[in-house]
Amino acid sequence: MVSLASQAARRQPQESIDPILSLSARDMARVNELILAMAGSNVELIPEIARHLISSGGKRLRPMLTIASALAHGYDGDHHVKLAASVEFMHTATLLHDDVVDESDMRRGKRTARTIWGNQASVLVGDFLLGQAFKMMVEVGSLDALAILSAASAVIAEGEVWQLAAAKTMTTTEADYIAVIDAKTAALFSAATEVGPVIAGKGEAERQAMRGYGRSLGLAFQLVDDVLDYGGSAAALGKNTGDDFREGKITLPVIxxxxxxxxxxxxxxxxxxxxxxxxxxxxxxxxxxxxxxxALEETIARARSFGEDAYRAAASLPISPAREAMLGVVDFCIERLN
Incomplete structure (x- = not known):
């Protein structure tokens, strides 16, 4: 197996993300169509805010991982499209709620919804998107997939509350912080990838591998974000650098x-x-x-360690374009530091 470190020495971030972009392109076009359809409403403000978020960019990594994980396990059907759209709606709802809690003004180089339409509308539209996400999950008809994603939704909310309680207090420990990002960020990555083998009819071993892949990838992704907030660019981070510091967020470099x-x-x-x-x-x-x-070097080392864990989990998959795409995503997450 080629290690994460040796891959990173040869690749640029775009080279690492290209395989999953290519693999998921056709299905992601269907996901995007479904997102637009499910974001529709007779209440004019809902599609207006939804369009603002959809047009604000972002690679839609989480739904692409749902598609890749399903394909890596030989799935041949349509349910992965609805689950991928559900995952993206969950993520988008979290961003809406996050920006209200954090009082953020910018995301991905654009004004946040809360600065345009206000906090109340942002929270309520986030709730609408969560409702639509669960509607699509039910339509898939897999109780296991519904259980995984609904549990993740609750864990993410717990993580948000936990982070709010830990904000602006230097008593937060490293263990506390890893627990927060495990819930707040890694839970959705983990759920997004675990539903792949579920709808493909695979067993607990495959589910556990994808659960571990997503969790480790999510932890690595968040730790890289923590570093970029102090040493990166707004383009790489997707928001203004220094925001965590100004908002009093206790991240690993601070700890x-x-x-x-x-x-x-x-x-x-x-x-x-x-x-x-x-x-x-x-x-x-x-x-x-x-x-x-x-402190940044220490955080990078932790991110790379979690990245290696994710790499090993994906490497256990049968050789296929989907496996290579999922390995490339691990490289991409780490190479954003370059």
């Missing part, structure tokens, strides 16, 4: 810097994250402390 800092540095982090002293000068100092204590 590592705080734990390795002296008393003066700890006091800085408390002022910045707990008391809101987070202007541009404070952000610059935060980056200096992260560099001093190798």
């Amino acid at each position: 590592v810097s705080y734990e390795r800092g002296d008393a003066e540095e700890k006091a800085f982090w408390q002022r910045a994250m707990e008391d809101g002293e987070n202007d541009d000068a404070a952000l610059a100092h935060a980056k200096e402390l992260m560099q001093r204590h190798d």
Whole structure:
């Protein structure tokens, strides 16, 4: 098996994502049509906000993974399209709710829905999309797939509440933070990939492998985002860099810097994250402390470790274009750091 590290040395991010884009292109066209149809409503504001989100870009990685996972397990039918659309609706609803909770102004280089239509409309349209997601799940007729995705929806909500409780408090530990992103981010990746073998009629071993692949990929993806917030570009991140710092989010680079800092540095982090002293000068100092204590490098190492776990899980699949596409997604997630 070719390792993640050796793959990353040869590839650029776009090269790694191309296989899954090609593999899923035909089915994703159907997913997009279904998304537009299911986002329709006689209430004019609902399709208006939905169109804003759909046109805002994003690679739609999660639904593509649902398609790839189904194809990797030999599925031959139409249910993966509805499940992929359900996954995307769940993700989009989470983004709408996230932006309200975080008071975010920009996402993927565009104004967030909450800044245009307000918080109330954003939350309610998010709820509508979740309802449509569950409607499509029911239409698929698989109780196991419904159980997986509905459980993920509850776990994601728990993660959001947990993150809200952990925000702006430097008592958050690394274990706390990994648990938060396991729920908030990794749960949907895991569910998106596990439903593939379910609708293909495969057993627990295949489900467990895809569950592990998605979870590890989701954790790696989030940790890379954490690094990009302090050392990347808005284009790579999909939102403004430095937003986590300004919103008082306790991410792994912050936790590592705080734990390795002296008393003066700890006091800085408390002022910045707990008391809101987070202007541009404070952000610059935060980056200096992260560099001093190798906090970004430590976070990258954790991301690569989870990436290796995801790579091993996907490598257990029979050789096929879908398997290669899923391996490429692992590389892509890590190579966004380049």
